[in-house]
Amino acid sequence: MDFTKEMKKDYTIIAPDIFPTHMELIAELFRSYGYNLVVAHYEGKAVIDTGLKYLHNDVCYPAICTVGQQLYALTCGDYDPHRTALIQFQTGGGCRASNYIFLLRKALHNMGMDYVPVISLSFGGLEKYSGFKITPMMFATGLRILTYGDMLMLLKNQCLPYEVNPGDTERLVKKWIRDLTEQFRRHRGLTASAMKKNLAAIAKDFHGIPRRMCKATKVGIVGEIYVKYSSFGNNGLEKFLLSQGCEYMVPGVLGFFQYCVANVEKNYEYYGGSSWLRRGGRFAENLTVKWEDWLIEAIKPYPEFTAPVAFDEVKRLADQVIDRGVKMGEGWLLPGEAAGMIEKGYTNIVCAQPFGCLPNHIVGKGTVRRLRELYPDANIFPIDYDAGASKVNQENRIKLMLAMAGEN
Amino acid sequence: MKHLGIDIGSTTIKYVLMDEGGNILASDYRRHLSRVREILEEIVRSLGEDLEGEELRVAISGSAGMGFAEKLGLPFVQEVYAEKLAVEKLCPGTDAVIELGGEDAKILFLSGGFEMRMNGTCAGGTGAFIDQMATLLQVTPDQMNELASRHETIYPIASRCGVFAKSDVQPLLNQGARHEDVAAGILYAVVNQTIGGLAQGRRITGSVLYLGGPLHFLSELRRSFDDVLGVKGTCPENSLYFVAIGSVLAGVGAATDSDGLLELIRGFKGSSEYGSARPLFKNTKEYEAFKERHAEASKGIRELREPQGTMFLGVDAGSTTVKAVLCDGEGNVFRPFYTRNNGNPVDAIKKYLSALYREFPNVKIAGSAVTGYGEQIIRAAFGIDWGIVETVAHFTAARRFRPDVDFILDIGGQDIKCFRIKGGLIDSLFLNEACSSGCGSFLQAFAQTLGLTTEQFSRMGLFAPAPVDLGSRCTVFMNSSVKQAQKDGTSIEDIAAGLSISVVKNALYKVIRCGDPSRLGKSIVVQGGTFLNDCVLRAFEQEIGHEVVRSGYAGIMGAYGCALYAAQKAAGDGSGNAADGAENSAGESPRRSSLITREELLDFVHESRTVTCKGCPNACRLTINTFSGGKKYIAGNRCSKPLRAESGGEQYNLYEYKRELLAAYRRNEIDPSRRTIGIPMGLNFYDLLPFWHRFFTELGFNVLVSPDSNRALYRRGQHTIPSDTACYPAKLMHGHLDWLLEHKPDAVFYPDMSYNIEEGMGIDHYNCPVVAYYPQVLKMNVKELGGSVFIDDFMSLADPKQFGSRIAAVMDKYFGHFDARQIRAAVKAAYKEYHSYREEIRRKGREFIALAREQGRQVMVLCGRPYHLDPEVSHGIDRLMCDLGTVVVTEDALSGQTERFKTGVRNQWTYHARMYSAAKYIAENDPDKRLHLVQLVSFGCGVDAITTDEVREILESAGRDYTQIKIDEISNMGAVNIRLRSLLAMLEGR
Known part of the structure; x- marks a missing residue:
């Protein structure tokens, strides 16, 4: 079902809630281009049940969650299904995740709702629609917005465990999301100078949050891109870590994009192909590295904050663990980020992965041994998430990790 | 001051009371049957005198202790960590610890880089598994241990998880395997699961300690670990209490006294984090109406008091139960019989027939039919006339109740079967896979652990106010959800109802895979023992949104169908037997039933022994059953070879043909003057071997290909598998690599291949992530690779030209320069070889x-x-x-x-x-x-x-x-x- 120009006017486009901190900013971007995009924040058993009912139960848990959210949105009465479209984010590539869009369509078909248009949004532009177009400009803007999201997420994570007045951090995150969306609405905030200015202001604001002195256990979260970020997907992992007195770092979303474009280079090396594409990849990578630099620069004045691992460093560290030709799912990015965070002092690593995730056999569980050889003090725990897995088992394993952390 | 360490496990509570010098003053362990609060209270009370007025430091540990500690406001010590502390204190010099609990398995490596491992979600239920298997064998775990000590052979039993293992054990028992050997197989399965799942690349050697309930109580389990690991492990004093002791040693105990503690425990209130569904029945009135409606279904069938005229026997030798029934020409029922097979279906049927012949010496049985897992052994033992496929039996029975039936769902103990009926014929069928099996018997086993009968248990769920959501993935997952829910204080009622809903959802969404349950069919008949449970029946009706029919004989429908079938056959339904998947001993309808007579039954003997088949490399363990009159039944075979049966003439098997084609590349003819390339024969080499073999031989290499896989090969690589949930073909690669390393080729060749051959059928030509990158897993996890040349470079065969230059660079890297023309020729020849192989197929x-x-x-x-x-x-x-x-x-x-x-x-x-x-x-x-x-x-x-x-x-x-x-x-x-x-x-x- 095509998404037509007419639909653009009065259809609501429902997106799954994949990156909690970033999604509002992204939604605002779409709204500023005339698409009425909303994020399906639904959680709970009913959502999972909807997913299980319409999808093959052995499919990955992120599909159950995200497709579940969208189908639930369609059926719960909050939206008119005849005035609603769905959007899924796709990466393409050899992992089964590239099939979510098809699973969603099949589910709609089984529900007798073939009339609901499904939009596939991907870095590579997998499909074409008459009424939905991502212009290069819009795309580039989106990436800049991810940089902002990463900044907010990073500083939020480094303030939450230490805030003297509970709620300070969340309030500040909300304030900045408001400010930024307001800027975007006026097509501001996206030039180089504006970004630098905003990033510096954000850092300064977070620096202003009163902090108490306490020693938190430092935890790095890596894993499959959905369960890594989504608290719905990972049973409130961050909340649990906070309650256990941890400070956690989750690598930025922009890193995943950088990983995708860096793979273009490797593809060229291993499989040949167009040198134009390769140049394009390099260009894009350099661009994002620049934004990353600004972000790191903005943090520098404040010693209480740990800057994220620069992408070049992630690549270098990944090379020690695995060949960077491994490009399905999170590929080499996962061990690269894990190593990066360990080097930054986040020696306890939770590797959040959906139960039965194929790339994670390789890049998750498969790399633990090598990582431990490189970093004998690191504490790496793969945790499986699934509709049937019990939260207590997951938390118990994290407790074990934290007990170990106390030893070192 | 005294210290109390409490270890709340998934099935038991263990505690130690220690003085400040670290001496144990009191200790005990008790099964808590999920009544954690009550048992704790009893424990503290019983300690009352020892504790009188003294200051007490309390810490809680254990897999079930976390939530409890949180709610009581007591410190929690993670149990593996606690164990480590205890081991370091009590048994210094230990290299590795293996601990098995009710739900979890753990391995601790203490020397040479500390590591702790806990089993993943999919391999839960260690102790619970042993208990279940013992129940299956109708013995206590101790007796099972004793049985295992007398084993002669060891059956390979799936070690992935309890569900899989059970799918293996059931048929073994039904085939008449010796219980001693099965028991030993079960314990070895536990060993393999633990090592396979947790060793993850580290060898367990040196001084090994065995901890936890199962290892404490079962000497044979310890022996099995010793055997597989090649060590002599020890089970120390107080091995049950290490976790409890460790929780004291952690030194975080909260100060209180016995009264204070009692007060805390009494004030404990569970709170469930689980979602809940709507109640099954609002009130008794609704339930009565429901019962009445279902009673209607069997109105047309009478139950006879004694045999009338000619009777027909139907037997269903299922996986866990045996059912038998007689019926007359009209389908009226006589002597319905249903029992657990206790691992010996032959015995159950012998008893049934003996009693029948004794009480009704003149009974005239004109025909008999059998179905189910035990079909063949029962036929051989008792001379049953027909053996028919289960689907046919069930359909025959269902049709007696609803001639217009268009959908049948049968949930038995082990299996779920569903089939659609179109135009009076079975049109499509769904059978559950291993993962969904055992749902029915899980309900039963669970009721047993609560000391309830299945009926009592099912009645409890009827009016549960808020049935709890326990997931529907498999019974191992459900089991741990149940335990969790119980600890959260969920009532048995809500659990009973919740489990019924889980079973139904498993059938609907995992087995049938129906997106819209309301479209299953118009006239649905449900049967199987599990549907005797009104909760399950109700949950099913609620889930699909309309009413279904359950016969009054839901539990014996297979047997009833057989009896009806025999009646039809004897009445001269002369159609070909093959149409019903029937196997008839005489080849056509017999005039007189071949069923064992009263006299013959008196002299009935049944013996079984085990041999290993030498017919082919599969080396199946065969169970040979011998019955009176020298009749034999052989089980355990994977093909007809040991039976020496003529099976329908010439065989055309393209699988076999492909194997023959590949064998030409696997001759391993080694010319010592040349360099040798080793190839691990698995995953994509099954497609690409012709390519690589030709390529390397063209360049003057020997090619050494690892042999066919078998269990032994798998085992030798098992300890280096990092992710147990990867597919079996991938995990086998560890064994193949190990074999190759032993044979020392100059290099092992196993390239990473994101992409496969482009065949133009799809929009891309990827390999799946596991096939693509498994070489990386081997490289990162097989320590022994260190000293060898392992060629795992990335390459793609999709574009021959690009491949040519890529492989030239790779060869250059490892073997020095090759002439470009030579490489080109080899590449060309390799593609040609591959394409002609594919064309030949x-x-x-x-x-x-x-x-x-x-x-x-x-x-x-x-x-x-x-x-x-x-x-x-x-x-x-x-x-x-x-x-x-x-x-x-x-x-x-x-x-x-x-x-x-x-x-x-x-x-x-x-x-x-x-x-x-x-x-x-x-x-x-x-x-x-x-x-x-x-x-x-x-x-x-x-x-x-x-x-x-x-x-x-x-x-x-x-x-x-x-x-x-x-x-x-x-x-x-x-x-x-x-x-x-x-x-x-x-x-x-x-």
């Missing part, structure tokens, strides 16, 4: 199909991955198909012979594109509907969650059948056999 496929048409045989398109050729992976399913008289061809014989077409999924993997293409070929090019696709799915293959639905859709949209068989380390061939025979029965019926 297609040619042979056409030939086989033509032969099948000529001879009027059915063709099974055994559809999977190239590596399913490995007999250890496909477990001889291809041979079984041939034994059933069908012709076997492969997906790659049919693929690429249709136009490129649009699929409903992203068609981006080469091997999977072949399956879609083969399905399409069948949909379009099979006018006489002779080709039948059977898809082999490896457990853990995430990609197949997508392909199975798509392959099915391609076929079903053309009105063709789809069958799926899931395989893993071990496959339950009994179930596969039933599935294939049902399929054939269905086809013949049309």
Whole structure:
């Protein structure tokens, strides 16, 4: 079902809630281009049940969650299904995740709702629609917005465990999301100078949050891109870590994009192909590295904050663990980020992965041994998430990790 | 001041009371049956005198202790950590610890880099598993231990998880395997599961400590670990209490006294974090109406007091139970019988018949039929006239209740079977895979642990106010959810109802895979012992949104169907037996029943012994049953070889043919003057071996290919597997690599391949992540690779030209310079070799199909991955198909012979594109509907969650059948056999 120009006017486009901190900013971007995009924040058993009912139960848990959210949105009465479209984010590539869009369509078909248009949004532009177009400009803007999201997420994570007045951090995150969306609405905030200015202001604001002195256990979260970020997907992992007195770092979303474009280079090396594409990849990578630099620069004045691992460093560290030709799912990015965070002092690593995730056999569980050889003090725990897995088992394993952390 | 350490495990509570000098003053362990609060209270009370007035430091540990500690406001010490502290204190110098608990298994490596491992979600339930298996054998765990000590042979039993193991044990028992050997097999399964799941690349050596309940109580389990690990482990004093002791040693205990503690415990209130569903029944009135409605269903059938006229016997020898019944010519029922088979169906039926003959010496039985797992042994033992496939039996019975039935769902103890009926014939069927099995008997076993009968348990759920959500993945997951819910204080009522809903959801969404349950059928009959549970029946009706029919004999429908079948046959229904998948000893309807007579039964003897079949490399463990009169029944075989049976003439098996073709590249003729390339024979080498073999021989290398996989090969690599949930074909690679390293080739060649051959059927040509990158896993996890040359460079064969320059660079890197022309020639020859191999498969496929048409045989398109050729992976399913008289061809014989077409999924993997293409070929090019696709799915293959639905859709949209068989380390061939025979029965019926 095509998404037509007419639909653009009065259809609501429902997106799954994949990156909690970033999604509002992204939604605002779409709204500023005339698409009425909303994020399906639904959680709970009913959502999972909807997913299980319409999808093959052995499919990955992120599909159950995200497709579940969208189908639930369609059926719960909050939206008119005849005035609603769905959007899924796709990466393409050899992992089964590239099939979510098809699973969603099949589910709609089984529900007798073939009339609901499904939009596939991907870095590579997998499909074409008459009424939905991502212009290069819009795309580039989106990436800049991810940089902002990463900044907010990073500083939020480094303030939450230490805030003297509970709620300070969340309030500040909300304030900045408001400010930024307001800027975007006026097509501001996206030039180089504006970004630098905003990033510096954000850092300064977070620096202003009163902090108490306490020693938190430092935890790095890596894993499959959905369960890594989504608290719905990972049973409130961050909340649990906070309650256990941890400070956690989750690598930025922009890193995943950088990983995708860096793979273009490797593809060229291993499989040949167009040198134009390769140049394009390099260009894009350099661009994002620049934004990353600004972000790191903005943090520098404040010693209480740990800057994220620069992408070049992630690549270098990944090379020690695995060949960077491994490009399905999170590929080499996962061990690269894990190593990066360990080097930054986040020696306890939770590797959040959906139960039965194929790339994670390789890049998750498969790399633990090598990582431990490189970093004998690191504490790496793969945790499986699934509709049937019990939260207590997951938390118990994290407790074990934290007990170990106390030893070192 | 005293210290109290409490270890709340999943099934037991252990505690130690210690003084400040670290001496143990008191300790005990008790099963808590989920009444954690009550038991704790009792414990503290019983300690009362010891504690009087003294300051007490309390800490809680244990897998179930976390939530408890939190709510009581007491410090929690993670149990593995606690154990480590205790081991370091009490047993210094320990290298490794193996601890098995009720739910979890753990390994601690203490020396040479500290590491702790806990089992993943999919391998839970260690102790619970041992308990369940003991129940299955009708003994206590101690008795099982004793049995195991007297074993003669060890049956290989799936070690992935309890559900899988049970699927293996049931048929073994039904085949008459010695319980001693089965018991030993069960303990070895625990050992293999623990090592396979947790060692993850580290060898367990040196001074090993065994902790936890199962290892404490079961000496044979310790011996089995010793045996497999090649160590002499010890089970120290107080081995049950290490966790409790460690929680004291952690030194975090909260200060209180016994009264304060009691008060805390009394004030404990559970709070459930689990979601809940609507109640099954609002009130008794609703329930009464429901009961009345279902009683209606069996109105037309009388239950006789004594035999009247000629009677017919039906027997259903199921996986956990045996059912038998007699009926008269009208289908009225006499002496329905239902019992657990206690691992010996022969004995149960012998008792039934003996009692029958004793009480009614003049009973006249004119015909008899049997179905179920134990069909063949029962037939052999008692001379039953017909053996029929379960689907036929169930359908025959269901039709007696609802002549217009269009959908039948049968949930038994072990299996779930569903079939659609169209035009009076079975049209399609769904059988559960290993993962969903055992749902019915899980309810039963769970009731038992609570000391309730199944009936009592089911009654408890009827009016539960808020049935709890326990998930529907499998019984291992459900079991741990139940334990959790109980600790959260959920009532038994809500659990009983919740479990019923889980079982129903498992059937609907995992087995049948129906998107919209309201469209299952108009006239639905449900049966099977599990549906005797009103909660399950109600949950099913609620879930699908309309009423269904349950017969009054839901638990014995298979047997009843057999009896009806025998009656029909004896009444002169002269149609061919094959149409019902029936096997008839006489070849046609007998005049007189061949059933064992009263006199013969008096002298009945049954003996069994075990031998290893030497017919082929599968080396099946055969159980040979001998009955009075020298009649024999052999079980455990994966093919007909040991039976020496003539099975329908010449066999056409493309799987076998492909193996023969590949054998030409596996001669391992080594010329010592040349360098040798080692190839691990698994995954994509099953497709690409001709290519690589030719390529390297052209360049003057020897090629050394690892042998066929088997269990022993698997075991030798098992300890280096990092992710236990990966598919079996991938995990086998560790064994192949280990074999190669032993044979020291100059280099092991196993390239990473993101991309596969481009065959033009899809929009891309990827490999799945596991096939693509498994070399990386080996490199990162197999320590022994360190000193060898391992060529795992990335390359793609999609573009010959690009490959040529890439491989030239790779060869250069490892072997020095090769002449460019030489490389070019080798590349060219390799592609040629590969394409002619593939063409030969297609040619042979056409030939086989033509032969099948000529001879009027059915063709099974055994559809999977190239590596399913490995007999250890496909477990001889291809041979079984041939034994059933069908012709076997492969997906790659049919693929690429249709136009490129649009699929409903992203068609981006080469091997999977072949399956879609083969399905399409069948949909379009099979006018006489002779080709039948059977898809082999490896457990853990995430990609197949997508392909199975798509392959099915391609076929079903053309009105063709789809069958799926899931395989893993071990496959339950009994179930596969039933599935294939049902399929054939269905086809013949049309």
